[in-house]
Amino acid sequence: MKSNFGSVLALWGLSLCHLGTSQTILNNDNSTVQVNQSIVAPALESVDQRSSNSTADLFNSETLQLTDYVLANLTDLQLTNITLFAFDNATADNVTSGGLSKRTFFPRCKTYPGDFLWPSRYLWKLFDVLLGGALIETVPYAAACYDDFGKFNQQQCGFLTDNWTNGSLYHAQDPTSVNAVLFQGQSCLPPRLLPNTTATRHCTVGGYPSYAVKVSNVAQVQLAVNLARNLNLRLVIKNTGHDFGAKSTGYGALSLWTHNLKDVQFFESYRESGYHGPAFKLGAGVQAFELYEAAHKYGVTAVGGEGRTVGVMGGYILGGGHSPLSSMYGMAADQILSMEVVTADGRFVTASKSSHPDLFWALCGGGGSTYGVVTSIVVKAFPKIKVTTLTYVLSTGGPGNITASQFWAALRAYFDGFVDYADKGNYGYFRVTSTGPGQFMSDMGPWFAPGMSKAELQALVAPLFSRWKQIGVEVNPTYTEFNDYYDAWYASFPVEPWGSTTIRQASRLFPRSNWQSETKLNATFDSIRSVVEDGAYIIAFNIAAAPKTGYPDNSINPAWRNVAMHAIAATLWDPTMPEASIKAASDKLTFDWMKRWRDVSPGAGAYMSESDYIEPDFRQAFFGDKYAKLYRLKKRYDPWxxxxxxxxxxxxxxxxxxxxxxxxxxxxxxxCRA
Structure with a gap:
């Protein structure tokens, strides 16, 4: 940043008012500059669609960029404090030696409302003008249930209350609503979802960002990144807000809402970094259902998650992204060929194996909201495939009067085949829970067999069902054969729940080595059984992520390459419970249940995007031996x-x-800095 302390402070005297299609800027010295709004706003330049470093043309939204030319023009218009929106050409070395670390007007904490450097209302207005009117001051999603924001609407409140936990489609349409409301602070929930003991019910912004930019072009991202960097504002990125760990929210933050970057382009024949085949270029706002609809339209298959509303081109793919297709094709991040990124200095670059290869390596699995703001990604596509699914319910009691011992024996027999099933490309998505004292249930929903016919899947599971019959357990399996992945996925995975305040989750990646001996497998199974008997709700995946065709060198957690099962444990509580009881349930998840799982899988890991919010030693668990390199690259690409x-x-x-x-x-x- 080339401005000094005085020029930063000068902006507090700046004001702006509308005069028709012109803008009058009142500088701190009381001089005025009247300019045509079309010159000032939006602050962008249209550049060539052909990226110099990628074979995929830029989307139209990506050709609209903030450039040095634009900033120079704004400076020439006597907007002398425009340097708050300027790029920074510092490196990690000069930031440490003489830059940010010695700018004593930046305190230990990020800049917050009420702080000396917090933007005045006039600066927010100028920012909005430069953005082209894309700045949104936060009004919480549930504000319709209260008078605090002047938005009370009883009918709207009833709708969002009824759809709060099953309406992720609706939450994704809001600039700041997120799934992890427990960690956000629960500052604006529908009244019916609040504990009965809550005496005072109000709606506040709380841990939601103060402002959000409705991103429709790259220039807006650059302006926001530059302003956040130059004023030490907290910056967050939200596509859908689906993340379990509250990565898309934060008190006093400026948020980049990338949800509307929905461009999709299909290439029948795409060449990049040794790859030649079908591919998609997808905007950062594309969700799973949109990716799969596009693949269906063009007669191909694409790797994404099972959740319909997950933003697949956001934190999902940047964090690795497991998929119903992972046992066959690997992780979602394995499919990335290139991506367009705004880095922390505000510059727009293409990252690929041949352009900024270190940044590309880090972004392919190293996590979102870490190295830059991705605006689009080019991913591989695969030929159309058939899929067969299998569903069943295994439970105690019922017509067969199945005992708890028979239930666990049958589930243990299923575990025996995990390595074989995954090696054949299968994906088993199952749940295990207690339904009462000594009563248990596990539903397979579904056993997903890409590339297999019904007859082939029946042959694969026949030995398992034969063993179950010997145990005295019979189920009524339902097989369905589909001609296309999209149809199988759509029929198998409903819209996922959202926004519960009475749940915490954690996960573990159980390695294939646990299946190499009866002793290890028994210990693994017992650790699952014990937490279910103790009250945990389990969602588990029989999955692999190291396809026979190989996988690229990237930053995906190495624990994924040896996995046979990814398991999520959830603890739930009654919101009317005393806080001490809720804390005990929360602590039990991290320090008891998950310790049992960690003890039987030493050195393994966990899936960052579906993990414990306070995972002990998260660096090892989420990144393994790749963390040291990822941290060095973090310091290089985001020294601020x-x-x-x-x-x-x-x-x-x-x-x-x-x-x-x-x-x-x-x-x-x-x-604040630790």
């Missing part, structure tokens, strides 16, 4: 710490100022 997310690379350098339940960092508090 513009980007922060809970449990992301470099997050150990920061801490929240307040806790929930004593040990859960509250996003409704200040982010």
């Amino acid at each position: 710490s513009v980007f922060y997310a809970q449990n992301a690379v470099g997050s150990e350098d920061w801490k929240m100022s307040e806790m929930i339940l004593g040990n859960l960092p509250s996003q409704n508090s200040k982010l």
Whole structure:
């Protein structure tokens, strides 16, 4: 940043008012400059569609960029403080030696409302003008249920209350709503979802960002990144807000809402970095259902998650991204060929194996909200395939009067085949829970067999069902054969739940080595059984992520390459319980149940995007031996710490100022250097 302390402070005297199609800028010295709005706003330049470093043309939204030419023109118009929106050409070395670390007007914490450097209302207005009117001051999603924001609407409140936990499609359409409301601070929930003991019910912004930019072009991202960096504002990125770990929210933050970057382009024959075949270029806002609809339209198959509303081109793919197709094709991040990125200095670059290869390596699995803001990604596509699915319910009691011992024996027999099933490209998505004292249920929903016919899947599972019959267990399996992946996926995975305040989750990646001996497998199975008997709700995946065709060198957690099962444990509580009881349930998940799982899988890991919010030693669990390199690259590409997310690379350098339940960092508090 080339401005000094005086020029930063000068902006506090700047004001702006509308005069028709012109803007009058009142500078701090009381001089005025009247300019045509079309010159000032939006602050962007249209550049050539052909990227110099990628074989995929830029989307139209990506050709609209903030450039040095634009900034120079704004400076010539006597907007002398426009340097707050300028690029920074510092490197990690000069930032450390004489830059950011010695700018004493940047305090230990990020800049927050009420702080000396917090933008005035006039600066926010100028920012909005430069953005082209894309700045949104946060009104919480549930504000319709209250009078606090002047938005009370009983009918709207009833709708969002009824659809709060099953309406992820609706939440994704809001600039700041997120799934992880527990960590956000629960500052604006529909009244019916609040504990009965809550005496005062109000709606506040709380841990939601103060402002959001409705991103429709690259220039807007650059302006926001530059402003956040130059004023030390907290910056967050939200596509859908689906993340379990509150990575898309934060008190006093400026948010980049990338949800509307929905461009999709299909290439029948795409060449890049040794790859030649079908591919998609997809905007950062594309969700799973949109990716799969496009693949269906063009007669191909694409790798994405099972959740319909997950933003597949956002944090999902940047964090690795497991898929119903992973046992066959690998992780979602394995399919990335190139991506367009705004880095922490505000510059727009193409990252691929041949352009910024270190940045490309880090982004392919190293996590979102860490190295830059991705605006689009080019991914591989595969030929159309058939899929057969299998569903069944295994439970105690019922017509067969199945005992608990028979239930667990049958489930143990299923575990025996995990390595074989995954090696054949299968994906088993199953749940295990207690339904009462000594009563248990496991539903397969579904056993997903890409590339297999019904007859082939029946032959694969016949030995298992034969063993179950010997145990005295019979189920009524349902097989369905589909001609296309899209149809199988759509029929198998409903819209996922959202926004519960009475749940915490954690996960573990169980390695194939646990299946190499009866002793290890027994210990693994017993660790699953014991937490279910103790009250945990389990969602598990029989999955592999190391296809026979190989996988690229990238930053995906190495634990994925040896996995046979990814399991999620959830603890739930009644919101009317005393806080001490809720804390006990929360702590039991991390320090008891998950310790059992870690003890039987030493040195393995966990899936960052579906993990414990306070995972012990998250660096090893989420990144393994790749963390050291990822941290070095974090310091190289973001020496200013513009980007922060809970449990992301470099997050150990920061801490929240307040806790929930004593040990859960509250996003409704200040982010400060550790």
